Amino acid sequence: MTLTRRALLRTGGAAGLAAATAGAGFVLGRETDAGGGPDHVVAFHGPHQAGIATAAQDRLHFAALDVEPGVTRADLRDLMARWTAASERLTRGLDVGAGASSAALAPPDDTGEAVGLSAANLTVTFGVGPSLFDDRFGLAGRRPAALGPLPALPGDALDRSRSDGDLCVQACADDPQVAFHAVRNLARLGRGVVTVRWSQLGFGRTSSTSTAQATPRNLMGFKDGTANVKAEDARAMDEAVWVGGRPDEPAWLRGGSYLVARRIRMLIEVWDRASLGDQEQTIGRHKRSGAPLGASDEFATLRPASLPPDSHVRLAHPDTNRGARLLRRGYSFTDGLEALGQLDAGLFFLAYMRDPSAFITLQNRLGTSDKLNEYIKHVGSGLWAVLPGVRPGAVLGSALLA
Amino acid sequence: MTLTRRALLRTGGAAGLAAATAGAGFVLGRETDAGGGPDHVVAFHGPHQAGIATAAQDRLHFAALDVEPGVTRADLRDLMARWTAASERLTRGLDVGAGASSAALAPPDDTGEAVGLSAANLTVTFGVGPSLFDDRFGLAGRRPAALGPLPALPGDALDRSRSDGDLCVQACADDPQVAFHAVRNLARLGRGVVTVRWSQLGFGRTSSTSTAQATPRNLMGFKDGTANVKAEDARAMDEAVWVGGRPDEPAWLRGGSYLVARRIRMLIEVWDRASLGDQEQTIGRHKRSGAPLGASDEFATLRPASLPPDSHVRLAHPDTNRGARLLRRGYSFTDGLEALGQLDAGLFFLAYMRDPSAFITLQNRLGTSDKLNEYIKHVGSGLWAVLPGVRPGAVLGSALLA
Numbered sequence: 001m002t003l004t005r006r007a008l009l010r011t012g013g014a015a016g017l018a019a020a021t022a023g024a025g026f027v028l029g030r031e032t033d034a035g036g037g038p039d040h041v042v043a044f045h046g047p048h049q050a051g052i053a054t055a056a057q058d059r060l061h062f063a064a065l066d067v068e069p070g071v072t073r074a075d076l077r078d079l080m081a082r083w084t085a086a087s088e089r090l091t092r093g094l095d096v097g098a099g100a101s102s103a104a105l106a107p108p109d110d111t112g113e114a115v116g117l118s119a120a121n122l123t124v125t126f127g128v129g130p131s132l133f134d135d136r137f138g139l140a141g142r143r144p145a146a147l148g149p150l151p152a153l154p155g156d157a158l159d160r161s162r163s164d165g166d167l168c169v170q171a172c173a174d175d176p177q178v179a180f181h182a183v184r185n186l187a188r189l190g191r192g193v194v195t196v197r198w199s200q201l202g203f204g205r206t207s208s209t210s211t212a213q214a215t216p217r218n219l220m221g222f223k224d225g226t227a228n229v230k231a232e233d234a235r236a237m238d239e240a241v242w243v244g245g246r247p248d249e250p251a252w253l254r255g256g257s258y259l260v261a262r263r264i265r266m267l268i269e270v271w272d273r274a275s276l277g278d279q280e281q282t283i284g285r286h287k288r289s290g291a292p293l294g295a296s297d298e299f300a301t302l303r304p305a306s307l308p309p310d311s312h313v314r315l316a317h318p319d320t321n322r323g324a325r326l327l328r329r330g331y332s333f334t335d336g337l338e339a340l341g342q343l344d345a346g347l348f349f350l351a352y353m354r355d356p357s358a359f360i361t362l363q364n365r366l367g368t369s370d371k372l373n374e375y376i377k378h379v380g381s382g383l384w385a386v387l388p389g390v391r392p393g394a395v396l397g398s399a400l401l402a
Numbered sequence: 403m404t405l406t407r408r409a410l411l412r413t414g415g416a417a418g419l420a421a422a423t424a425g426a427g428f429v430l431g432r433e434t435d436a437g438g439g440p441d442h443v444v445a446f447h448g449p450h451q452a453g454i455a456t457a458a459q460d461r462l463h464f465a466a467l468d469v470e471p472g473v474t475r476a477d478l479r480d481l482m483a484r485w486t487a488a489s490e491r492l493t494r495g496l497d498v499g500a501g502a503s504s505a506a507l508a509p510p511d512d513t514g515e516a517v518g519l520s521a522a523n524l525t526v527t528f529g530v531g532p533s534l535f536d537d538r539f540g541l542a543g544r545r546p547a548a549l550g551p552l553p554a555l556p557g558d559a560l561d562r563s564r565s566d567g568d569l570c571v572q573a574c575a576d577d578p579q580v581a582f583h584a585v586r587n588l589a590r591l592g593r594g595v596v597t598v599r600w601s602q603l604g605f606g607r608t609s610s611t612s613t614a615q616a617t618p619r620n621l622m623g624f625k626d627g628t629a630n631v632k633a634e635d636a637r638a639m640d641e642a643v644w645v646g647g648r649p650d651e652p653a654w655l656r657g658g659s660y661l662v663a664r665r666i667r668m669l670i671e672v673w674d675r676a677s678l679g680d681q682e683q684t685i686g687r688h689k690r691s692g693a694p695l696g697a698s699d700e701f702a703t704l705r706p707a708s709l710p711p712d713s714h715v716r717l718a719h720p721d722t723n724r725g726a727r728l729l730r731r732g733y734s735f736t737d738g739l740e741a742l743g744q745l746d747a748g749l750f751f752l753a754y755m756r757d758p759s760a761f762i763t764l765q766n767r768l769g770t771s772d773k774l775n776e777y778i779k780h781v782g783s784g785l786w787a788v789l790p791g792v793r794p795g796a797v798l799g800s801a802l803l804a
Contacts, residue, residue: 059605104679111674112623112689113734116616176578176605180621180736184745188674196745199738201605203461203578214518219582221514272513272590277506287514332515334582335737336601343586343598 040174041119044088046389047255048242049396051123052327052352053231055210057172060202060331060348061179062261063187064129064165064382065194073137073401079193080397083126083169084390086189087182093119096185111188113181120175124182126396127168127259127384142400144250146258146356150383153360154367162263162380165197170259170350176203198380200263202331202348209329215290215298218347219266219332220375222283223290226298227313229327240325241352243388252399255388257352260326260359263333263380266346271375282371284311310371316362324358326351346376356383442520442576446490448791449657450644451798453525454729454754455633457612459574462604462733462750463581464663465589466531466567466784467596475539475803481595482799485528485571486792488591489584495521498587513590515583522577526584528798529570529661529786544802546652548660548758552785555762556769564665564782567599572661572752578605600782602665604733604750611731617692617700620749621668621734622777624685625692628700629715631729642727643754645790654801657790659754662728662761665735665782668748673777684773686713712773718764726760728753748778758785 042050067076086096097109133143149164169186173179180201187196206218207225211232218224229236238244243253271279280286280293284307290298293307307314318325329352334345353359367373387397444452469478488498499511535545551566571588575581582603589598608620609627613634620626631638640646645655673681682688682695686709692700695709709716720727731754736747755761769775789799 104682105677107675108623108678108681108689110623111621113619113621115619115623115690177619177734180605180734180747184670195743196739201736201738203582203603203605217515217517217579219513219515221510221512221517268586273509275505275507276510279510280506287510288517332579332582334603336603337598341597345582 039093039119040121041092042121042123044091045392048389049123049125049256049387050091050389051125051170051172052241052257052329052386053209053237054121054123054172055213055231056205056207056329057121057123058174058205059172059176059179060205060350061171061176061183061199062202062348062350063169063171063183063199064197064261065167065169065187065190066197067132067136067166067194068192071136071193073139075193076137077395077398077401079190080126080401081395082189083186084394084396086186087124087126087396090124090182090185091119091122093117093122096189111181111185114178117175117178117181120173120178122171122173122178122182124186125170125172125259125386127170127386128397128400129164129166129168129382129384131164132166137401139400142250142252144253144385145248147383147385150260150356150381151360153363153378155373155378156367156381157377157379158381159263159379162198162200164382165384167194168259168261168382168384176201200261200333200348200380201335202333204332206330206332206347207328209327219268219334219345220271220279220283222279222285222287223298224330224347225328226285226290227302227317229325236325237327240354240358241327243354252397253385253388257354257386258356259382259384259386260349260351260353260356261380261382261384262349262363262378264347264349265344265377265379267375267377268343268345274375281308281311282375284308284313308371310369312366312370312372315365315370321358321361321365324361326353326358326362352386442523443494444521444523444525446493447794450791451525451527451658451789452493452791453527453572453574454643454659454731454788455611455639456523456525456574457615457633458607458609458731459523459525460576460607461574461578461581462607462752463573463578463585463601464604464750464752465571465573465585465601466599467569467571467589467592468599469534469538469568469596470594473538473595475541477595478539479797479800479803481592482528482803483797484591485588486796486798488588489526489528489798492526492584492587493521493524495519495524498591513583513587516580519577519580522575522580524573524575524580524584526588527572527574527661527788529572529788530799530802531566531568531570531784531786533566534568539803541802544652544654546655546787547650549785549787552662552758552783553762555765555780557775557780558769558783559779559781560783561665561781564600564602566784567786569596570661570663570784570786578603602663602735602750602782603737604735606734608732608734608749609730611729621670621736621747622673622681622685624681624687624689625700626732626749627730628687628692629704629719631727638727639729642756642760643729645756654799655787655790659756659788660758661784661786661788662751662753662755662758663782663784663786664751664765664780666749666751667746667779667781669777669779670745670747676777683710683713684777686710686715710773712771714768714772714774717767717772723760723763723767726763728755728760728764754788 095110171179171182497512573584
């Protein structure tokens, strides 16, 4: 392995130099990409956690975790300290550990499958669920009113084993092996403190979160997220996404957000038999162009009143929902076939918002009236408060867990 | 959409020109990548099907299919004709259909989720299983002796619902949505004739099949496939991979191959607790470098006798197995958690070979003695004869199904 500037930067100056010259077997940083392009590193530190306003990466590995019996609040603090340090390293493309355990007698600090891969724009984003605020950790008094379990919503067909969780971690990257590696090693660091309750892989982003990104297509073949909140719109981000300084917003969550996850199964075989006209009337947009029905440009102004009353984009439009907006950041998934031989595939919906009531308002309307309900089922669900970001040296969640 | 040379090429000359100028809504070909790089198209036609000697792409969608009751051999021929035409289009980055059904009253020919994506080096590769040669289609007399069901092998823990199948299709691409789209649309074309029996996604290749590729790492963190048969080694390909003109090799399979698939679950949590020394003794290679134990270069000559007697690479070495070699082309997978909360992840082993006895020899040895068995379980299995390639205008499998 050649010693490059990037390897040096990644392994942190002098320490990195020492490591990189110590022998090819124990270099701390991963190898650089052939040709040396951009670094593919998303900054870990900042007022907000990365992975929300970050331009949506291509792949997802999401995990919901439960705290094990007997764990104390101090144990949780320790875990958050380990997770913060590990996440900062992982997002720089480094191994999870300090690289010390080259000892043959100990298990390796890092499981190794990402060695040689770039950082791949990895972000890891942590949240805390309503159940963490029960009587186990003395946190009941710190629970924001907005962080209750989601109410029953029309059309819910939820599998509880794929719903909820004391904690969550969203790992996004442009390489699935990098996202998998992050979740696996974070879960490993949590052994004895947390166990994975459920997890979900996503293989293609279904939303743009930046004006620099083209709108992707979901598994219905439609462009998805055309009217999404974009990170460049600072005012919309402040109004709709980031928890701020309102009296009902707790200080420990300022700069954080709320995350709603919904595993939305698409009834692919049924959809595939629907005519193009039906599909377009259902969504309210043209399939090829993504333009609102009757228009030809994807970004043409959408006039809800001109669309079919039960069409998805009309019902989901902010004008129909007292201005409610979400930053959607979902992924397509497929998990093979379910028991009846139908494809278990769809949209793993992830949305960030300043107040979960935005989603509740929206889903109450969509669950009741959306023509799309003929073709989808919500089969998993979760709500988490997503912690604010941290400065170098600080620990995620310390204001909550102190 | 701009009319580019690539769009023209893809839509096939004059017809493409007509289509591409007919209006943005109904362009046949997908949009080109921004910046116009290489075409990411793997040739569909040739003496062998693509997807075997093709440099292994990054993502996999594999499906095993069963023929529905009442289907005739002529129906199968028709299906193969539809699949051949569709595959040729898909691998050029085109929609699956002829693009004719822009009619609002009909379901779209193509499901649409790959519109705007490149061809992503897609290959689709078809095989026929032993069960196709029962009494349903009058093919019993054409079954090669080598195409029996795999015998019971030591350590098998097979789930029959994730094993076997009358037919298989392997879709590989550098974009998972392109691979998913291919299998979905091929299954859709087969409606009424075949149903998907099981399917498997793979998210990271675990073998190189070209000397131009770096050796990837599997989920154990080890480099995998260092000593794989490489496509550039024409002699090894002829000896070990392609069915040729031996008297026991049927004419309909000449230029084809045999494919063994094994879903190999890794007991990740157990592996992650093993010491680095144990892991390296188990595999017979160093973890970081991939070099044989005691050496420092990945490609150092491997001397089986110098490695632990129960180490994986010693037992799998051709010298240990009467020269048996395979072209491995497997993928890492993870399908969430299984019932006991353990990670359902591992290696979806795919290997191409001239004679299935190569795999049977190897797995009889490995299943009995390999130290790796402490950490893995074979939970799915299948064997298929992989059809020869076709010339333009010809139909896959026509020599078999005539």
